[in-house]
Amino acid sequence: MISLTLEGKITIVTGGSRGIGKSIALKLAQAGSTVAIFDILEKEGKDTADQIVSSGGKADFYRVDVTSEEDVKNAVGGILKNYGKIDFLVNNAGITSRYFFTEIPVQIWKKTIDVNLTGAFLCCKAVVPSMIKQKEGRIVIISSGSAITGSGGGAHYASSKGGVNSLVRALARELAPYNILVNGVAPRNIEAETLENVYSKEQIKALCEKIPLKRLGTPEEVANIALFLCSSLSTYITGQIILADGGRTFGSV
Ligand SMILES: NC(=O)c1ccc[n+]([C@@H]2O[C@H](COP(=O)([O-])OP(=O)(O)OC[C@H]3O[C@@H](n4cnc5c(N)ncnc54)[C@H](O)[C@@H]3O)[C@@H](O)[C@H]2O)c1
Numbered sequence: 001m002i003s004l005t006l007e008g009k010i011t012i013v014t015g016g017s018r019g020i021g022k023s024i025a026l027k028l029a030q031a032g033s034t035v036a037i038f039d040i041l042e043k044e045g046k047d048t049a050d051q052i053v054s055s056g057g058k059a060d061f062y063r064v065d066v067t068s069e070e071d072v073k074n075a076v077g078g079i080l081k082n083y084g085k086i087d088f089l090v091n092n093a094g095i096t097s098r099y100f101f102t103e104i105p106v107q108i109w110k111k112t113i114d115v116n117l118t119g120a121f122l123c124c125k126a127v128v129p130s131m132i133k134q135k136e137g138r139i140v141i142i143s144s145g146s147a148i149t150g151s152g153g154g155a156h157y158a159s160s161k162g163g164v165n166s167l168v169r170a171l172a173r174e175l176a177p178y179n180i181l182v183n184g185v186a187p188r189n190i191e192a193e194t195l196e197n198v199y200s201k202e203q204i205k206a207l208c209e210k211i212p213l214k215r216l217g218t219p220e221e222v223a224n225i226a227l228f229l230c231s232s233l234s235t236y237i238t239g240q241i242i243l244a245d246g247g248r249t250f251g252s253v
Contacts, residue, residue, distance in 0.1 A: 004231045007032035010083045011230065012076070014038040014066050014123055015093030017045035019192035020142065023219035024090055024226045029057035031227055036079050038064035038072075038123070039093065066093045066119030069126075076126040085134055088230045089127045091120040092142040094160075096194045098153040109156045116160035120167060128175065137180040140229045141168050142222070145188030145245045161186070165241050172239030181238040185225045188245035190217045212247030 011028050015021035016037035022044075029035045029052040037059060039045040045061040052059035062075040079086060094116045097108060120141050131137030146154065147161035165184060172182040189195065189207055195216070199207065208214055222244050228234055229242075243249055 002233070004227060004233065005032050006088075006227075006230060009033040009087040009230070010036070010079065010085055011088040011090065012036045012038060012079065012086060012123070012127065013090045013092060014064070014119065016090075017041040017048055017061075019194065020187065020190060020219040020222045021090075021092040022048050023223035024092060025059065026052060027220065027223035027227050028088070028090075028230060029059055030055075031231075032057075033088065033230075034058040034083065035060075036075070037061045038066060038075060040065050066091075066123060067114045069122050072122045072126045076123075076130075080130055086127050086130055086137070088138045088140070089123060090140045090142070090226055090230075091123050093119050094142060094144075094194070096154060096157045096198060098198050099156070100153060101155050104156050112156045113160045113163070116157070117163040117167065120164060124167075124171060128171075128180070131175075131180045132178045135179050137175075137178075138230050139171065139175075139180065139182040140226050141182070141184045143168070143184040143186040143241055145186050145243055145249045147186060147241075148243075149249055168241060169239050176238060181229075181234070183229050183234075183237060183239070184241035185222060185229070186241050186243045186245070187217060187222045188243070188248055190219060190222055190244070192219055210248060211245070212250070215246065217244055217246055 011033045013025045016025040017039035025035045049059040049061040064071040064075045143164045144161040146158040151158045168184040
């Protein structure tokens, strides 16, 4: 029998209050892991943790801004104090917006790099020492297909996710001796608020025409990959960025 159980494991999911991160938190909790949700959205984050607990899982919400080293360190310290270890870190928190290149305000450029790239860096930096000690760990970072293709209206976003891909590869190489596996998941066109805030209904319809599978993906389809990357089925995979894009990136080449 094939088992994807994460019973007894401790996972951090950043940006787990809603969207893709929420699906990842629910999925990993369903597989048996205790989940710590790091997010700035308190109400949604507590609701997600409550949803997990009321369906028999284990979860806590931590109000953490991933761009604050202090927030991240305090929350990671609290988890290590309570549970003694962290098995999985899923860096999912991210922001996006669309601007033609010459219109990108420098504050938006800096904020996007700060949340999407520096946030992942700070969380990895806080968690890795404990993973090195236990000689085991998995890190998943949510990237984006736009890191590969550019995103037509978001050089700041594509650049932040290009940095994420490099962070995945650099960490995978440096942390392999400690049996810490680091991979990325690059979604594209997933039904979530970030997509709905950026595109109109008509644009989403036109977008689906460009996708070989002719539909948007779901947050759960991304969560399934995170589960695989935290499970015992992926012990020989590190430094990879798995595209979850309905074939769009491949289809447009
Ligand atoms: N939806 C898509 O099609 C798509 C495509 C490619 C990549 N992604 C990536 O997937 C991830 C999740 O996206 P989503 O579509 O679910 O977006 P979302 O906006 O629904 O969720 C993002 C979450 O991150 C949290 N967050 C933002 N800034 C934060 C901060 N400073 N500290 C802590 N938490 C913070 C938000 O509060 C929110 O809960 C992001 O990294 C995004 O770039 C999404």
